[in-house]
Amino acid sequence: MKRHVAAYAVCLCLMAGAARAEGMPQLDFASPLLTAQVIWGGIIFAAFYIGAARWGLPKVAAVLATREHTIASNLEAARLSKERADRAIAELNEARRAAYAEAQAALAAATQRAKEAAAVKSAEVAARLDRQLADAEKNIAAARAGAMATLREAASETAEMLITRVAGHAADPQTLRDAIGTALAARGLASA
Secondary structure (H helix, E strand, C coil): CHHHHHHHHHHHHHHHHHHHHHCCHHHCCCCHHHHHHHHHHHHHHHHHHHHHHHHHHHHHHHHHHHHHHHHHHHHHHHHHHHHHHHHHHHHHHHHHHHHHHHHHHHHHHHHHHHHHHHHHHHHHHHHHHHHHHHHHHHHHHHHHHHHHHHHHHHHHHHHHHHHHHHHCCCCCHHHHHHHHHHHHHHCCCCCC
16 A cells, blocks of 8 residues: 555656646646645545545445345345245145145045945845835735636636526536636636
């Protein structure tokens, strides 16, 4: 720093000498006023330079260092926040995928349970209908047997009455039963 001040002073003196040689009256060093102005200018510049170098510039440097540190810490905090946000997004996506898979599994299980319950209910209904059908078939068979028994009896009585009216005498019961059995067999009613 001191070299710079000395270099500035030497340059100033050389410029003053050159300016005087060219005839510039404002740089006439023979004038005591100009010499005093140059000396006081150098003293003021040196005081300003020393003050700035010792008190002003360190404060500016401290402010710049603080600013640089603040920016660096803010950038680091932003980087950490971005990493946390990226992790949170990844965790959220993973949780969403897991929830979707769990929901699909629960839906599939519920569907399977519903199908099984429907199959059980269908089997119960089919078994009940089969029982009802078997009971109905038994009732029909019993009713048919009763009707056939009544039919054979009614046919026998009717045939006996007709033969007695037409022929004037009673028919042989065995012949009559055989004829009625043959007639019923011809109509597919042999079991009657």
